[in-house]
Amino acid sequence: MRYGANDVLRDVRFQAHHGEVLALLGPNGAGKTTTIEILEGFRMRSAGRVDVLGADPAHGDERWRxxxxxxxxxxxxxxxxxxxxxxxxLGSYYQRPWDADELVEAVGLTAQAAKKIKTLSGGQRRRLDVAIGIVGRPELLFLDEPTAGFDPRARHEFHDLVHRLARDHATTVLLTTHDLAEAGKLADRIVVLVGGRIIADGTEDELARRVAGEDEVRWTHEGNHHTRTTSDSTGFVRELFAQYGTAIGQLEVRRASLEDTYMALVRREETAAR
Known part of the structure; x- marks a missing residue:
């Protein structure tokens, strides 16, 4: 995607698979919104090929939408x-919509079903946004910062809903969020976009190993504290217990969090670009 002489996106290549929850992560200005709008058919790309559900979004008809x-x-x-x-x-416009009562229950708005929208809280309106997005039982769902304004309980219920959509309804979900913990809980695979280019694509564990390489194992034995880094923490811990048994205490295996991995990837890319 080019604006004037400025390439906002270049060589962006990725694939979302049927029934997969894919998280697109990146700092502000990375090109996430532009990418999503091209895939949704809301923005015309400058070059390249895009295929969404077997069609070019730039020419998607009402049946595709x-x-x-x-x-x-x-x-x-x-x-x-x-x-x-x-x-x-809204459901009346689709061939196989959710039943309105089932949908209201699914997004946690049963108590507000008969209320006017203008009386809803910010979090309740956000749940309604989600309900509107899935009312037609879409095969592909785009979620842009979906849980902004949700309280912890509502966020947990929404995560369950996304998992059910992917698992029970084979809905493919493309998620953008700045909440890395949310991305880690929801996504089967993560794509990181920085400066208009994809710099990483894989599962959370795959990305963590690509950046950090090894896990950190900590334990105590006979009052002494020990730390070891290893690429096979499961095997190492098994050998540790085989050798010392119940004399091992305060065992902790620390793997890089998604936030650790994401920040390392972004820093590495920004340093290389200087």
Whole structure:
């Protein structure tokens, strides 16, 4: 994607698989939103090839659009609509929509089903955003910062919903978020975009090993503290217990968190670009 003489995206190559939850991560200005908008068919690319559900999004028709769902960071709603009423109305545009009552329950808005949208809290409106995005049972769902404004319980329930969509309904989910813990819980695979280029693509463990390489094992034995780095922490711990048994105490295996991995990848790329 080029604006004037500036390449916003270049050599961006990745694939999302059927029923997979894929997280697209990157700092502000990395090109995430532009990438998503191209895939959704909302923005025309400058060059390259894009295939979404067997079609070029730039030429996607209404039948194609009915197969995707989009949850934006925010949208202008009709405040006088009631929650269930709006979802039932929107569902009427699809061939196989969610039942409105089932959908309201799935996103945790049963108690608000008969309330006007303008009376909902920020977190409740966000749940409604998600419900609108999935009302047509999409084959592919785009989620842009989906849990902004959610309290911890609502976030946990939403994570369960995403897993059910992928597992039970074979929905492919493309997620963008700045919440790295959320990405780690939801994503089967992670793609990191920095400066308009993809710098990493893999599972959380694969990316961690690519950056950190080894796990850190800590334990105590006869009052002494020990630390060892190893690429096979499971095998090392097994040998440790085979040798010392119950004399081992305070055992801890630390693997790099997704945040550790992400920050290391971004720093490495930014340093190389200088």
């Amino acid at each position: 009915a197969r995707i769902g989009v949850v934006l960071q925010s949208w202008r709603d009709h405040g006088n609509w009631r929650v269930r009423e709006l979802l039932a109305h």
